[in-house]
Amino acid sequence: MEKVITTHSREETQALAQKLGASLNQGITLLLIGDLGAGKTTFVQGLAKGLEVQSKVNSPTFVIMKEYQGKIPLVHIDAYRLEGVEQELGFDDYLEHEVVKVIEWPQYLIDNLQDFNTITFDRIDENTRQLTFNFKDDITL
Ligand code: ADP
Ligand code: MG
Numbered sequence: 473m474e475k476v477i478t479t480h481s482r483e484e485t486q487a488l489a490q491k492l493g494a495s496l497n498q499g500i501t502l503l504l505i506g507d508l509g510a511g512k513t514t515f516v517q518g519l520a521k522g523l524e525v526q527s528k529v530n531s532p533t534f535v536i537m538k539e540y541q542g543k544i545p546l547v548h549i550d551a552y553r554l555e556g557v558e559q560e561l562g563f564d565d566y567l568e569h570e571v572v573k574v575i576e577w578p579q580y581l582i583d584n585l586q587d588f589n590t591i592t593f594d595r596i597d598e599n600t601r602q603l604t605f606n607f608k609d610d611i612t613l
Contacts, residue, residue, distance in 0.1 A: 475605045475613055478596070485511050485601060486518030493522020495612045498544045498570035503578035503585060506593030511601045512576045515591070516548055519574060531576075545571040551580040 479485040496519075504512040513531045520529045523542035531550060540546045557580070578585060589609055594602040605613055 473605070473607045473611070473613070477603045477605070479511075479601050479603065481599055482511070482514050485514050485603070486521070488603070489515045489518025490522040492611070492613060493519035493572075496523065496544065496572050498572065500609060500611065501573040501575065501588060503582065503588045503590045504574060504576050504593065505578065505585070505590055507595065510593035510595050511603075512593055513550075515593070515603075516546075516574050516576070519572075520546055520548075523572060539571070547571045547573045549573065549575040549581070551575060551577040554580040556580075 477488065479488060502519075504515060506512055513529075517529045520540060520542065523540075523544055523546050525540040525542035525546055527540055529538075529540060529546075529548060536551065536553065537547065537549045540548065554577070575581060578588070578590075582588065587608065589607045589611065590605075592604040592606070594604070596602055607613070
C-alpha cells in the first residue's frame, strides 16, 4: 500500500500518527526515513499516544534505543549515531518479544529498506511535511 499525506502542522502529524498507533498490532516495524527536522520524532510522539504510552517520548539520539510501556510496548530506535558503523548489532535478536518497533535513520541499520514498512518524510516548508507511506504489512491508515 502506498499513500501520500501532506500535513500542515506538528499537531496534524501527531494526530495522524496517533490514529495509526491506535490501530497497530504487536510485531509491526515502521522505518522512518527523512532528514533532520523532517518530523520523525514528532511522528513517534503521536504514535506513542495512540499506543497509550504515558511517559514523554523524546529523541533517543544519545542512547540509540528506548522502550516505553503502552498497550503494546513501543521500542524507539534512532540509528543516527550509527552512521558508518559496519558491524551487525543484533537488534533483531534482542527484540524477539512482541512490541511495536519504530526506527529513525534506518539506513544506518538495515540494507533492504524496500522490504519493510516505511514512512518517508519530506519537508516542504516550515510547517508543511509530505509523508509517503509504503506499507508491506496490512496496516490501516
Ligand atoms: P526529526 O526527528 O525528523 O529530526 P523532529 O520531529 O525532531 O524531526 O522535528 C520536526 C520539527 O518540525 C519540529 O520542530 C516540529 O515542530 C516542526 N514541524 C513543523 N511542521 C511540522 C509538521 N507538519 N509535521 C511535523 N513536524 C513539523
Ligand atoms: Mg528525530
